[in-house]
Amino acid sequence: MTVPGLRIATRKGLFFTSRDNGWKLASPDFLGDNCSALLQHPVSRAIYVALDHGHFGVKLHRSRDGGESYEEIPTPAYPPTDENAEPWVDMMGRTIPDSLQLIWSLEAGHAEQGERLWAGTIPGGLFYSEDGGDSWQLVESLWNDPARRKWFGGGMDFPGIHSILVHPDKPKDITIAISCGGIWHSADEGASWSNIGEGMEAPYTPPELASDPGIQDVHRLARCRSVPDRMWLQHHAGIYRSDDAGRSWQTIEGVQPSSFGFAAVVHPHRPDTAWFVPEIKDEHRIPADGRVVINRTDDGGDSFTSFSHGLPGPNAYDLVFRHALDVDQSGETLAMGSTTGSLWVSEDGGKSWETISNHLPPIYALRFDPP
Amino acid sequence: MTTVHFTTNLQRHVNCPTTQAEGETVAEVLEKVFEKEPFLRGYVLDEQGALRKHMVIFLNGMALKDRTGLSDPVTSKDSEIFVMQALSGG
Numbered sequence: 001m002t003v004p005g006l007r008i009a010t011r012k013g014l015f016f017t018s019r020d021n022g023w024k025l026a027s028p029d030f031l032g033d034n035c036s037a038l039l040q041h042p043v044s045r046a047i048y049v050a051l052d053h054g055h056f057g058v059k060l061h062r063s064r065d066g067g068e069s070y071e072e073i074p075t076p077a078y079p080p081t082d083e084n085a086e087p088w089v090d091m092m093g094r095t096i097p098d099s100l101q102l103i104w105s106l107e108a109g110h111a112e113q114g115e116r117l118w119a120g121t122i123p124g125g126l127f128y129s130e131d132g133g134d135s136w137q138l139v140e141s142l143w144n145d146p147a148r149r150k151w152f153g154g155g156m157d158f159p160g161i162h163s164i165l166v167h168p169d170k171p172k173d174i175t176i177a178i179s180c181g182g183i184w185h186s187a188d189e190g191a192s193w194s195n196i197g198e199g200m201e202a203p204y205t206p207p208e209l210a211s212d213p214g215i216q217d218v219h220r221l222a223r224c225r226s227v228p229d230r231m232w233l234q235h236h237a238g239i240y241r242s243d244d245a246g247r248s249w250q251t252i253e254g255v256q257p258s259s260f261g262f263a264a265v266v267h268p269h270r271p272d273t274a275w276f277v278p279e280i281k282d283e284h285r286i287p288a289d290g291r292v293v294i295n296r297t298d299d300g301g302d303s304f305t306s307f308s309h310g311l312p313g314p315n316a317y318d319l320v321f322r323h324a325l326d327v328d329q330s331g332e333t334l335a336m337g338s339t340t341g342s343l344w345v346s347e348d349g350g351k352s353w354e355t356i357s358n359h360l361p362p363i364y365a366l367r368f369d370p371p
Numbered sequence: 372m373t374t375v376h377f378t379t380n381l382q383r384h385v386n387c388p389t390t391q392a393e394g395e396t397v398a399e400v401l402e403k404v405f406e407k408e409p410f411l412r413g414y415v416l417d418e419q420g421a422l423r424k425h426m427v428i429f430l431n432g433m434a435l436k437d438r439t440g441l442s443d444p445v446t447s448k449d450s451e452i453f454v455m456q457a458l459s460g461g
Contacts, residue, residue, distance in 0.1 A: 055425040056414040077418035099417040
């Protein structure tokens with residue numbers, strides 16, 4: 001079985017490792033720079049790395065030689081501010097800026113769509129590129145939708161698009177998730193959008209708003225490649241499952257040690273198998289009892305098994321962010337990275353874990369290269 | 372001609388040697404510089420043309436007054452502009 005390479009975006013650089021070299025970490029790229037998102041495009045094989053330089057703003061770099069060298073490419077840009085228009089404010093009355101704050105998610109278009117890229121950003125703009133990132137266009141239909149006024153920042157100051165799911169069988173079908181703005185679906189490549197997602201509850205809002213699909217704090221949205229109607233999500237208030245491509249959701253009750261967390265991944269071929277990393281919600285955001293575990297269900301959420309073999313504890317306070325858990329095409333190899341710089345790999349579906357490092361910079365995102 | 376200096380911390384990311392350019396405002400001077408190095412613009416200004424939040428520009432030793440439009444007039448022929456980080460914290 002071939003295990004693809006693993007790229008890791010951290011607070012201080014981009015790292016690479018692979019099973020072929022014994023999971024030994026290669027020398028990092030962008031050492032010292034804050035990497036917020038990464039992607040290897042499955043069609044072009046180009047590698048994309050989003051940076052957040054702080055003082056100097058958000059940047060995007062591309063490699064067309066497998067990571068040997070990178071070139072800076074244009075970033076998505078918000079349209080000029082209309083001085084005569086009323087400023088966009090979120091549901092809490094805070095003004096949403098017309099400027100790029102962070103590239104939070106990068107995804108490839110459908111395999112039939114060449115080098116198409118999608119970029120999810122903070123403060124809530126969805127962008128696409130048809131030329132491998134040489135130019136970007138804002139999805140104006142979404143940006144100009146009045147319902148966007150409900151969106152607000154969760155852990156970040158402003159709302160952000162963190163999950164972009166292109167339907168594996170329908171190239172024009174795209175579903176995105178926003179923290180905090182719920183789930184949005186387009187059947188026409190982004191020309192029009194519907195706010196979907198009945199069944200989620202937001203206890204952090206007044207009761208009359210709690211079930212509004214447009215204000216839900218989805219932490220991460222995942223879809224089974226072989227059964228695309230099956231989705232899983234980690235929500236601020238728990239774990240949910242959908243059997244109709246995100247239109248309706250069932251809450252998963254009784255998950256121990258916690259149903260709070262950020263990451264969610266689903267087996268590429270077994271829709272009932274999904275992984276989550278439980279944390280004590282939400283004022284603490286640390287593993288229960290100081291023990292890092294990963295939860296896996298194999299029966300659609302009826303039950304979960306907590307696996308800890310190879311993971312630290314007690315006195316471990318690693319937090320796994322939403323983009324820092326991934327599974328490869330086989331469904332057997334997983335990788336997980338933490339805010340305290342721990343990187344683990346499992347080659348048995350999450351039952352046991354090998355420590356690759358405990359000393360990396362805080363890990364924001366990781367992903368296996370496409371097959 | 373106005374002499375424009377950039378923080379050395381920026382040199383690591385993008386080519387920005389000390390240079391000279393003409394213009395009647397800070398915006399005009401910097402625009403001439405950005406014409407030669409297009410990616411430099413995004414390190415100093417956001418996409419709305421405003422000075423980035425954590426950047427600062429000094430014109431002849433005075434901090435820029437118009438951070439949004441960079442309209443501060445450049446009146447002296449031998450003016451100096453320093454583009455720097457607005458450092459905060461320790």
